[in-house]
Amino acid sequence: xxxxxxxxxxxxxxxxxxxxxxxxxxxxxxxxxxxxxxxxxxxxxxxxxxxxxxxxxxxxxxxxxxxxxxxxxxxxxxxxxxxxxxxxxxxxxxxxxxxxxxxxxxxxxxxxxxxxxxxxxxxxxxxxxxxxxxxxxxxxxxxxxxxxxxxxxxxxxxxxxxxxxxxxxxxxxxxxxxxxxxxxxxxxxxxxxxxxxxxxxxxxxxxxxxxxxxxxxxxxxxxxxxxxxxxxxxxxxxxxxxxxxxxxx
Amino acid sequence: xxxxxxxxxxxxxxxxxxxxxxxxxxxxxxxxxxxxxxxxxxxxxxxxxxxxxxxxxxxxxxxxxxxxxxxxxxxxxxxxxxxxxxxxxxxxxxxxxxxxxxxxxxxxxxxxxxxxxxxxxxxxxxxxxxxxxxxxxxxxxxxxxxxxxxxxxxxxxxxxxxxxxxxxxxxxxxxxxxxxxxxxxxxxxxxxxxxxxxxxxxxxxxxxxxxxxxxxxxxxxxxxxxxxxxxxxxxxxxxxxxxxxxxxxxxxxxxxxxxxxxxxxxxxxxxxxxxxxxxxxxxxxxxxxx
Numbered sequence: 001x002x003x004x005x006x007x008x009x010x011x012x013x014x015x016x017x018x019x020x021x022x023x024x025x026x027x028x029x030x031x032x033x034x035x036x037x038x039x040x041x042x043x044x045x046x047x048x049x050x051x052x053x054x055x056x057x058x059x060x061x062x063x064x065x066x067x068x069x070x071x072x073x074x075x076x077x078x079x080x081x082x083x084x085x086x087x088x089x090x091x092x093x094x095x096x097x098x099x100x101x102x103x104x105x106x107x108x109x110x111x112x113x114x115x116x117x118x119x120x121x122x123x124x125x126x127x128x129x130x131x132x133x134x135x136x137x138x139x140x141x142x143x144x145x146x147x148x149x150x151x152x153x154x155x156x157x158x159x160x161x162x163x164x165x166x167x168x169x170x171x172x173x174x175x176x177x178x179x180x181x182x183x184x185x186x187x188x189x190x191x192x193x194x195x196x197x198x199x200x201x202x203x204x205x206x207x208x209x210x211x212x213x214x215x216x217x218x219x220x221x222x223x224x225x226x227x228x229x230x231x232x233x234x235x236x237x238x239x240x241x242x243x244x245x246x247x248x249x
Numbered sequence: 250x251x252x253x254x255x256x257x258x259x260x261x262x263x264x265x266x267x268x269x270x271x272x273x274x275x276x277x278x279x280x281x282x283x284x285x286x287x288x289x290x291x292x293x294x295x296x297x298x299x300x301x302x303x304x305x306x307x308x309x310x311x312x313x314x315x316x317x318x319x320x321x322x323x324x325x326x327x328x329x330x331x332x333x334x335x336x337x338x339x340x341x342x343x344x345x346x347x348x349x350x351x352x353x354x355x356x357x358x359x360x361x362x363x364x365x366x367x368x369x370x371x372x373x374x375x376x377x378x379x380x381x382x383x384x385x386x387x388x389x390x391x392x393x394x395x396x397x398x399x400x401x402x403x404x405x406x407x408x409x410x411x412x413x414x415x416x417x418x419x420x421x422x423x424x425x426x427x428x429x430x431x432x433x434x435x436x437x438x439x440x441x442x443x444x445x446x447x448x449x450x451x452x453x454x455x456x457x458x459x460x461x462x463x464x465x466x467x468x469x470x471x472x473x474x475x476x477x478x479x480x481x482x483x484x485x486x487x488x489x490x491x492x493x494x495x496x497x498x499x500x501x502x503x504x505x506x507x508x509x510x511x512x513x514x515x516x517x518x519x520x521x522x523x524x525x526x527x528x529x530x531x532x533x534x535x536x537x538x539x
Contacts, residue, residue, distance in 0.1 A: 056439055076439040088436050092454050092531040101450060102440050128531050148440075 003069075005152045005184045006032040006055065010064035012209070013050060024050050025062065026209035032152060032184050037175075039187045039195035039202050043242060047210025048188045049085075052156050055186065056082045069151055078104055081145030081183070083155040087137035089129040095140050096125040102147040112147070118177060119143045135166040142177065152184040159194065171197055175222065192238050193226040202234075204241045214241050319501035327501035328508070336490070341509055344475055344486040347403065348517075351410025352471045356464060358411070359418025366419070367426030367456070368448055380419060388413035388474050392481055401482035406475065413474045414467040421463030425456025458532055461525040465518055472514045487513075 013025035024047045032038045042048045053059035055066055057076035065072060068079045076082075089098045099112050116125055119139040129137055138158055145153060158174075159167040175198055178185050189195055195202045199218050206213035216237065220230055301321050307313050308320040319327070331337040362380070365372040391412050395405040429452050437447045453460075479488025487506050494502035 058435055058439065076441060078441055080439070082436075082439045084432070084436075086432065088432050090433065090451065090454070091533075092457075092529070104441060130531060130533050144440075 003034055004031040005034050005036075005069060006186065007065075007067040007070075008051075008055065010051070010054065010062050010066070012064070013047070013054065013059070013062035015061070023209035025054075026211040028064075028210070028212055030203060030212055030215070032186055035182050035184055037178060037185045037187070037198055037200045039189055039199040040205060041189060041192060041195045041202055041238060041242070042205030042210070043207060044190060046205045046207040048190075048205055049156055051205075051210060052154055052186070052188045056080055056154050078148040079151045081148065081150030081153045083138070083141050083145045083153065083158045085157045085160060087129065087134075087141040089137055089140055089144075091129050094126045094128055095121060095132070098129070098140055099143045099147060102144045104148050115143045115146060118146075118180070120173065133166075135162050135170055138162070138170065139173075142174070146177075146181060146183070149181075150183060152186060153178060155185065155187045157189055157191075158187075160189075160191070167191075167194070172223070174198065192235050192242075193231075195238070196220075196231050196234050197224045197226055202238065204238055317500055319504055323501040324504045324508070327499070328505045331502065331505055337505065337509060340486050340490045340506075341513065344479065344488070344510075345513065347406050347478075347486065348410060348471050348475050351407040351475070352414050352468060354407065355411035355414030355471075356418045356467060359415040359420075359463075359467075360422050360460060362415075363419040363422025364426060364448065364453065364456075367423040368444075368452060373423075377423075380416070384416050384420065388416070388470070389477055392478060396482055406478040406483070409478050410471045410474045413470045417467040417470060418460065418463050421459045421466075422456060425459030426452045428459070429455040458525070458529040461521065461529060465521045465525070468517050468521055469514065472510060472517075476510065 008028055008030050010025055010028040012023060012027070014021050014023050016022075028051065030038075040048045040051065050059060054062050055073075057073055057080070060074050067073060068077065073080070090101060093101065095116065096112060099115060103112070113122070113125070116122060119142050121136060121139055121143070124132070124136065129140070132140070141158070159170050162170060171194055174185075187195070187198060196218060202216040202218060203212050204214040204216065205211065216234065218234065220228075224231060226232075226235075305321050308315050308318055328337070362376065366377050366380075367373075388409055392405070392409055395408050399405040399408065433451055433455065434447070437451050442450065475486070476488035476491070479486040480492045483489045487510050491503050491506035494500070494506065
């Protein structure tokens with residue numbers, strides 16, 4: 001068992017809404033070991049984005065402690081690479097400039113072009129975000145998140161806005177890239193199949209307040225087929241936990 | 250973006266191909282092009298021609314007194330005279346210098362102060378209430394005070410233009426920076442960008458379209474302020490030329506001066522518009538449609 005890259009020990013994240021105090025997150029306790037791919041699955045409004053923002057250091061209004069490589073992380077840091085739901089690229093800058101923008105001296109990949117190649121965008125270095133499709137823009141965001149060689153990649157439903165075909169393709173590429181970069185990954189998603197195809201471990205979240213209802217180890221070999229009997233059984237299990245009716249296959 | 254990349258080929262991914270040449274619409278477009286080009290050319294000149302005809306008729310038919318208002322013909326003759334004896338170019342050059350000095354000084358200060366107020370809460374608290382109180386005072390209203398302080402020399406003319414440009418650029422720069430997408434600021438935050446990097450790489454580029462729009466407004470205002478300053482206290486420049494022509498009853502020269510201001514003003518705006526298009530082509534707005 002390798003060392004933990006991420007240790008989350010949140011007691012509570014509450015927010016004042018009018019006069020009421022709403023608990024967005026309850027007690028949340030999990031680790032991500034080096035090189036592991038962990039998915040957070042839950043319905044909309046379960047607090048999974050809030051949880052990811054806490055880990056990214058963008059939300060610090062929680063009680064508890066989050067550690068990256070053993071050090072308390074209550075602010076953003078280059079040890080965490082963040083991919084948001086939207087690409088969030090600088091619209092005036094080229095693909096290369098957008099990736100290069102992330103470079104922090106001492107941390108960074110020396111070769112921006114190699115990273116652009118890794119995400120399959122060679123030949124598009126001089127294009128601006130407005131000239132890219134949604135999938136391509138999200139690849140740029142992925143390259144940008146990898147520039148400073150983070151210890152863990154935090155992704156917030158990065159493929160939610162893509163069509164089915166593109167999503168499947170991006171999932172395969174993400175798996176290839178994180179395996180090659182040997183970076184631990186925490187993926188927030190509401191797409192159960194996405195979590196099954198990609199993850200070593202799935203954390204199923206319960207709602208109001210958000211908690212980890214169940215953790216499921218996914219022991220299947222890659223590449224995975226979401227229609228295989230094992231995958232379907234897993235999906236049924238997750239769906240039961242989320243109390244949604246299993247869909248007909 | 251027809252047939253954009255829902256199905257993308259294996260990496261590298263393809264952009265949508267441009268429409269095939271020689272397609273069914275190409276021939277029709279070629280046939281239309283001649284008459285279309287003529288119509289486009291005509292649409293640029295139809296209003297000026299109509300105005301000149303109207304002006305000519307107004308003078309010829311005595312709708313306006315011909316002793317006080319020159320006819321287009323007289324203006325063309327006067328323009329030729331003023332151009333050949335150097336009067337027009339000399340005064341235009343003096344005016345352009347005053348304008349550019351005042352505009353550059355005021356704009357530079359406006360961008361710096363606007364950026365400071367837009368990026369720093371402390372600076373906003375320190376400066377914004379005062380500046381927003383001074384803002385509604387028309388720059389023209391500063392002229393008497395400037396003359397009292399600095400006399401009728403070059404400095405007071407440059408300063409009045411500078412004041413007009415300053416407030417325009419200040420207001421738009423601060424607003425442009427404040428309208429930056431918060432999501433981009435979060436990106437800079439997770440990438441541990443320093444404050445100067447945030448300002449230079451995110452906030453100012455994001456505010457640039459507004460800054461350039463402000464520069465065009467300030468340029469137009471600068472011409473107006475320049476002429477007022479030259480009319481009030483000067484013995485050179487296009488404003489003086491117009492005023493001198495009125496006082497010594499040279500109605501054609503008066504209009505020559507006006508036309509010179511119009512042409513130079515349009516040119517300065519066109520140059521700024523070119524600059525805006527070259528630097529903010531990334532914007533996906535109604536105005537930037539092809």
